[in-house]
Every structure is written in C-alpha cells, then in structure tokens.
Amino acid sequence: MRKIRQRIENKVEELRQNMFVIRQLVARDRKRNLSSTFMGELWEVINPLINMVVMVLVFSKMFGKDSSGKFPLYILTGTTIYGLFSSGTEMCLDALYVNKNFLIKTQINKSIYIAEKILWAFRNFIYSLIIYAFMVALYRLQPSVSWLLVLPDIVLLIIMMIGIGKLLAIINATFADISYFYKIFTLMIFYSSALFYRIDILSPKIQTCFLINPVYIAIEIARRCVMENVYPDSKCWIILGVYAVGCYTIGTSFFKRRIDDIVAKM
Amino acid sequence: MSTKMSIRQYCFVLWELTKRELKRKYARSFLGILWSCVYPLMRMALVVVLFSTIFNKGIDKYPAYYFVGFLMFEFFATATQTSLTTLKDNRNLLVKSKLPRELFVLSRVLTAFVNFLLGCIPFAAVLAWYRARVTVYYCMIPVVLILLLVFTTGVSYIVSIWYVFRRDARNIYTNFLFILRFFVAMFYAVEWVSDGVQWVIKHNPVYAYIYVMRQCVIYGQQPGSMYLYQIVVWAVVLLVVGILTFKKYENEVVERL
Numbered sequence: 001m002r003k004i005r006q007r008i009e010n011k012v013e014e015l016r017q018n019m020f021v022i023r024q025l026v027a028r029d030r031k032r033n034l035s036s037t038f039m040g041e042l043w044e045v046i047n048p049l050i051n052m053v054v055m056v057l058v059f060s061k062m063f064g065k066d067s068s069g070k071f072p073l074y075i076l077t078g079t080t081i082y083g084l085f086s087s088g089t090e091m092c093l094d095a096l097y098v099n100k101n102f103l104i105k106t107q108i109n110k111s112i113y114i115a116e117k118i119l120w121a122f123r124n125f126i127y128s129l130i131i132y133a134f135m136v137a138l139y140r141l142q143p144s145v146s147w148l149l150v151l152p153d154i155v156l157l158i159i160m161m162i163g164i165g166k167l168l169a170i171i172n173a174t175f176a177d178i179s180y181f182y183k184i185f186t187l188m189i190f191y192s193s194a195l196f197y198r199i200d201i202l203s204p205k206i207q208t209c210f211l212i213n214p215v216y217i218a219i220e221i222a223r224r225c226v227m228e229n230v231y232p233d234s235k236c237w238i239i240l241g242v243y244a245v246g247c248y249t250i251g252t253s254f255f256k257r258r259i260d261d262i263v264a265k266m
Numbered sequence: 267m268s269t270k271m272s273i274r275q276y277c278f279v280l281w282e283l284t285k286r287e288l289k290r291k292y293a294r295s296f297l298g299i300l301w302s303c304v305y306p307l308m309r310m311a312l313v314v315v316l317f318s319t320i321f322n323k324g325i326d327k328y329p330a331y332y333f334v335g336f337l338m339f340e341f342f343a344t345a346t347q348t349s350l351t352t353l354k355d356n357r358n359l360l361v362k363s364k365l366p367r368e369l370f371v372l373s374r375v376l377t378a379f380v381n382f383l384l385g386c387i388p389f390a391a392v393l394a395w396y397r398a399r400v401t402v403y404y405c406m407i408p409v410v411l412i413l414l415l416v417f418t419t420g421v422s423y424i425v426s427i428w429y430v431f432r433r434d435a436r437n438i439y440t441n442f443l444f445i446l447r448f449f450v451a452m453f454y455a456v457e458w459v460s461d462g463v464q465w466v467i468k469h470n471p472v473y474a475y476i477y478v479m480r481q482c483v484i485y486g487q488q489p490g491s492m493y494l495y496q497i498v499v500w501a502v503v504l505l506v507v508g509i510l511t512f513k514k515y516e517n518e519v520v521e522r523l
Binding site: 043047050051054055057058060061062175176177179180183184187188191192197202206 | 294295296297301304305308309312313316317319320437441444445448449454458459460462463
C-alpha cells in the first residue's frame with residue numbers, strides 16, 4: 001500500500017516538474033514570436049479571420065454556389081482544424097534540434113519538447129476559436145448536444161499529432177531533408193482536405209479516397225456536429241481513432257528507441 | 267559612402283555574401299542545393315494531379331501555367347521576406363565593417379534569384395515536354411526577369427528599413443504575402459473568380475509579371491499592352507522609392523539595431 005502511494009507521489013512530482021518545464025518553454029517561444037509585436041496576441045485572433053475572408057473572396061464563385069449560404073463557416077471550420085494540424089506538426093520538426101542545449105544538459109523527459117510544441121499550437125487554436133464562435137453567432141446556429149462531439153474529435157486529432165510530431169522530430173535530427181518532404185505533404189493535405197470545396201462535386205470513386213485523409217475526417221466530423229447538428233457516422237470515428245492510436249504508438253516507440261542515440265550524437 | 271569600392275570588389279563581396287546565404291540555407295540537408303530544382307518540380311506534380319481532379323474546367327498547359335506562377339511568386343516572396351530581417355541578421359557585420367549597407371539586402375535578393383534560376387531548369391524540361399514553340403517573344407524573357415528583379419529589389423529595400431523601425435513588420439508582411447499568394451492567379455484562371463477579385467488581381471504588380479511571362483513563354487502570344495506598361499512603371503517606381511528610402515534611413519539604422 002505504501003509502495004503504491006510512494007509511486008503515485010513520485011508520478012505527481014514528476015508531472016509537476018514537467019509542467020514547470022513546459023511552462024518555461026512556452027514562455028520562451030512566446031517571447032520569441034511576439035516580443036516585438038505590438039499587437040501581440042491579437043494576431044492569433046485576426047489571422048484565421050483574414051484567411052477566411054481571402055478564401056471566401058477567391059473561391060466563392062468557383063465552389064460556393066451549393067453550400068447552403070454558409071460558405072464562410074464551411075471554410076473557417078476547415079482552415080481552423082487544418083491550421084491546428086499543420087502548425088503543430090510543423091513546429092515539431094525542429095523541436096529537438098532547437099533545444100539542443102536543454103537536451104544535453106538536462107535529464108527531463110524528452111517527449112516534453114514535443115508536447116510543448118503541440119501545446120503551443122493548441123493555444124493558438126483556442127485563440128482562433130474566438131473568431132469561430134463569432135461566426136457561429138452570426139449565422140445564429142442552434143446549439144445542440146452534437147457540438148460536444150467536437151471535443152473527442154479534437155482530442156483524437158491531437159493524439160495523432162503527437163505521434164506524427166515525435167516521428168518528425170526524430171527524423172529531422174539526422175535527416176534534415178524531411179522538412180522539404182513534409183512541406184509537400186502538408187500542401188497535399190491542404191488541397192485534399194476539402195477546405196474550400198465540397199466533395200460532392202467529385203466522382204464517387206475519388207470521394208472514397210478522401211477517407212484516407214485523417215485531417216479531412218476530423219474536419220468533416222466537426223462540420224457535421226456544428227453546422228448540421230448531425231451525429232457523424234461510426235465509420236469516421238473508427239478511421240480517426242485508428243489513425244490516432246496508430247500514429248501515437250508508432251511515434252512513441254520510435255521516439256523511445258532512437259532518442260538516446262540522437263542526444264549522444266549531439 | 268565613405269569608402270569607395272570598385273565595381274569588381276563590390277561584385278566580389280556580393281557574391282561571397284550570397285554564397286554564404288546559400289550554404290547556410292542547405293547546410294544540414296543531403297540533397298543540398300539540388301532542392302532548389304527538386305522542390306518546385308515535386309510541388310508542381312502534386313498540384314497538377316490534385317487539381318485535375320478537383321477543378322473540372324481545364325487550363326491549357328496547366329503544369330507550365332502553374333510552374334511560372336509558382337516560381338515567380340516564390341522568388342518575390344522569398345527575396346522580400348528574407349530581406350526584411352537582413353539588417354538585423356547581419357548586425358555584427360554591419361556595425362563592424364564598412365561594407366555598403368545595401369549589399370546585405372542585395373545578397374538576399376540574389377540568393378532568392380539563384381534559387382529561382384535553378385527552379386527554371388525543371389520548368390524548361392516541362393516546356394520541352396510540351397514542345398512549346400520558340401517564338402520571337404522569347405526575347406522578352408530577360409527583359410521581364412530584369413524588371414521583376416528591379417521591382418523585387420525596390421520592395422526589399424523598403425521592407426528591410428521598415429523592419430528596423432517596426433518590429434511587427436514581419437508579422438504584418440507574412441500575412442500580406444499569404445493574402446497576395448491568393449491574388450496572383452497561381453493555380454486558377456483569372457476568369458474563374460468574381461469581378462471585384464479580378465480587378466484586384468489585374469492591378470497586382472506581381473500578377474502582371476507572371477501574366478507577361480506566361481503569355482511570352484507558354485502561349486507565344488503578345489501580352490496586353492496594359493500589363494507591359496504596368497511592369498515597367500512598377501519596377502521604376504519601386505526602385506526609386508526603395509533607394510530613396512534606404513538612403514534616407516540607412517544611417518539611423520545602425521543606432522536602432
């Protein structure tokens with residue numbers, strides 16, 4: 001009994017320390033990004049709005065006709081979630097490389113550096129929700145229970161992001177070319193997540209191809225829950241869940257296996 | 267300028283600075299500078315495959331159409347964005363040496379230009395694959411390129427000074443470039459967007475350069491005279507304004523860095 005208590009106390013202590021480190025790292029990132037910006041955090045809020053307006057302007061004539069008048073919200077749902085995914089995973093690319101000194105000199109859990117980047121992206125995501133809430137209010141959408149399902153949707157996406165982030169950080173430490181490949185990859189995700197078009201305009205065969213894309217699925221779930229008040233079918237949940245668990249296990253085991261080697265080489 | 271440099275010395279320093287930038291950019295990767303060729307090609311292949319499925323209306327010679335837009339816009343964006351921070355990045359060298367200060371801006375522009383030229387190699391392959399006819403309009407290519415270079419240099423001068431005085435310039439400019447990217451008709455045809463947006467695109471200097479280049483190289487047609495007029499005026503105006511701004515504030519920069 002005492003042993004178990006001891007162990008729990010240790011865990012709590014470790015978690016407390018980790019949170020402290022994460023907070024320090026976030027503060028540093030924040031300083032780097034915003035110290036010189038007089039508008040500070042306001043940017044995080046304005047950015048998604050600008051993106052939305054631009055995309056609505058450019059694509060409304062091409063694709064906006066059959067989206068029941070909610071084209072801006074349709075786009076915003078997509079870009080907000082895509083933004084979370086791409087910024088989070090892209091920042092993980094140099095999570096290890098940038099924290100070289102920390103890695104060598106300290107003994108804290110190495111996956112913290114990844115967690116910190118994801119947390120930073122999540123924080124920006126929360127900011128962008130301000131605009132989202134504003135748009136939802138503008139369209140007078142009726143609140144419903146289905147909105148709550150967005151929560152597990154985002155959680156699954158983030159679990160997947162952690163896995164991918166770990167993978168990318170490890171690969172980038174020895175093979176820097178990965179950043180170019182990943183840029184191409186995110187571009188592919190950008191265009192194939194149906195951010196600014198409806199997939200109904202495509203042939204049924206291609207439509208099923210979209211189900212391979214986890215980001216598209218996360219967006220689709222959010223759209224159904226918020227905009228249509230519909231419960232997304234289990235197929236979507238299963239695919240997203242499999243991606244989350246799969247990426248997380250692969251990423252974590254790969255990370256564990258390689259991290260000591262990489263730190264030693266630095 | 268207190269120290270007089272001969273043109274040869276000037277070019278030598280410029281090239282050394284540029285080489286340093288290029289080396290730094292690709293320092294950790296295996297393919298190194300080859301990425302300048304490979305990356306645009308990969309990107310084009312991806313966009314062409316995706317868009318031939320998403321857009322059902324086609325554009326004639328779409329791969330080449332996209333390639334020109336991408337390369338030219340990317341040159342403009344990279345050159346100006348890296349120039350923005352160049353004075354701060356090279357602070358030590360700037361304070362301690364008597365090098366003419368505009369060299370730091372020019373070296374960033376030149377770096378982006380070298381990248382651009384390397385990206386043109388796979389583009390030439392795409393053109394050859396289409397068996398694009400070599401027309402008299404090919405003589406226009408160097409003219410357009412030089413004008414684009416002049417225009418970009420002018421903008422780079424201005425933004426490099428701007429960043430010294432206003433540190434949020436970087437954020438603002440990054441956002442501006444993001445917006446601009448959608449208004450140069452890179453991956454769609456101008457006719458597909460609404461009239462208001464069309465007007466904006468047609469008065470966008472970067473689009474004018476891209477349009478003239480597309481007409482000359484891909485379609486072998488005479489570009490509209492409005493655009494020809496535009497690309498000359500924009501280049502001259504921006505260069506003059508750029509140099510004047512730079513000269514005016516150049517000395518204040520050192521105190522502010």
